[in-house]
Amino acid sequence: MSSAFFTQKRDELVPAPHARGPWSPDMLHGRLLGGLAARAIEERYAQPGLHFARLTVDLFRNSPMLPVTVETALVRDGRRIRVADATISTDQGVIGRASAVLLRQGAQPGGDQTVVTPAWDAPPPSGPPVEGRDWTPPFDLWRLTGWGEPGPGRVWLRETYPLVDEEPVTPFVRAALAADFASPLSNAGPDGLRFINADYTLTLGRLPEGDLIGVEATGHLSAGGVATGQVTLHDTAGPIGFCLVTAVANAAAIGGR
Template structure:
């Protein structure tokens, strides 16, 4: 039984014997009684870390597909190998609701080797040099997510850049690692770097793809995001992810563009 201190920490899910029950903080902003993409991505990160996978392989890519509206009911994971080669491994992870797959992830890993680095440029100021502010509007996880914005703002069109920190838990009673937090923030690109006003055009993401150079480190994570599209109902949100040591990943989201709540 959890003690009162653990119960007070903001969290997205409760592990009830292998079924992950969403809390109210995991609510989807687009649909009632549904789970948002960020908590889903973070839960996949938790499942990756807790799976019994070969430790000699490095995570290269995590791709997440949202297969429909994810209902706010207990979600049951299912993990299966797709490829188990000497140099590359690929696993599929599914989340089931009422025995139906509602989201899936593909985890690509390569054998760890000592090779020359090709670091990406990180032109942004360090988190300690940026003033803290409420950048995310209504997506702060009951205050557990703090931000230090550099450019833009959620729900305002244009490129957005901000340092972010998450001091809550994805699964109650389990400290979230930098990797799990990075999976959470990978879902934020379509909001941070949106190209439209939410009341005029919605921009829900259909998937999340993260290409990792290395595993993230520390407490503060930078997201630099913008969205591009051809005016035909879908677009691509592109994100750069960094920590205090530099860029650790790049990512994309496929965005479904449709009339917003305030549109005629």
């Protein structure tokens, strides 16, 4: 394992070179912003018996490879619900924000559900992960379907670097990082990715077990250059949650939002 994506220096998180995204060598990868927000909210507001049920991440501004700060605020703290926000900034201004909902766990209702998400039939990966051409993912990626092929796109993901310093990647942060893959899977076309996402909303029935997270595209709708897509997230034991994204068309090379 090599260095983390970020190094903590006082109140700032300084990105390492491999924190860049695929679109530009001097641009932070958007998935890391969701991971940092999840980390900060979990660090400050997690509590035994409270489950991270939702994380919404707004990615409204691309950022160069600059130090990042994450500020959090407790919005609501009730008997069964806790809501917290995070704001992600550089010295150029705010680049993203997030909101998390934590719900009190209790007894599971009995009886059958009328709709149940089935476990997918994809076994854990056995071969080596894919390697990129111009950009090699700084995480392990196994494609179970080709980009733009008809039908649901499927991948397995596994984090290979710590997010900050040598901290272990928690299950919640791991899910937040994987959720960003909802956009390329649900918005891909035969000629490539023609939509760039502006946000994502992760919902979790339970936290992932183990290092592997599977992502399967289960829906896409678009009109007038605006799209919405959805995926189901799995671990090796079964489905764990869903992720919904909104995106805007970008037929040219993807640049600023």
